[in-house]
């Protein structure tokens with residue numbers, strides 16, 4: 001996906017849906033610590049690029065394409081969080097800050113190695129939410145085995 005900052009947006013949208021919270025500009029802005037105006041701009045772009053659907057007075061939803069990217073973003077985010085807090089013992093607040101700047105730059109290869117190294121963690125250590133499996137085509141052995 002070419003819009004790098006869009007990555008975090010898709011992750012946050014996915015997370016709000018997961019928590020059954022309203023996917024609104026304000027909730028997204030709060031989660032990312034940005035101004036609502038920036039959110040409006042990115043929502044525009046993500047809609048134009050068919051990652052999300054945004055109808056007036058309706059919740060923002062993810063398209064199939066958007067959901068695929070969001071799951072990848074969630075996975076990377078939670079794997080990094082797990083590594084920073086559980087392995088490096090970094091406190092949750094600092095770990096979250098670090099994660100936000102690291103999640104964009106992870107390559108597929110590093111992502112798989114991280115999943116392998118952490119022995120396929122099932123839940124993130126901060127919010128205890130499920131970490132999705134490695135992707136079908138790029139996967140570690142544990143995820144492949146667990147997929148059945």
Ligand SMILES: [Zn+2]
Pocket residue numbers: 112115116120133134139140141142143144
């Ligand atoms: Zn894996």
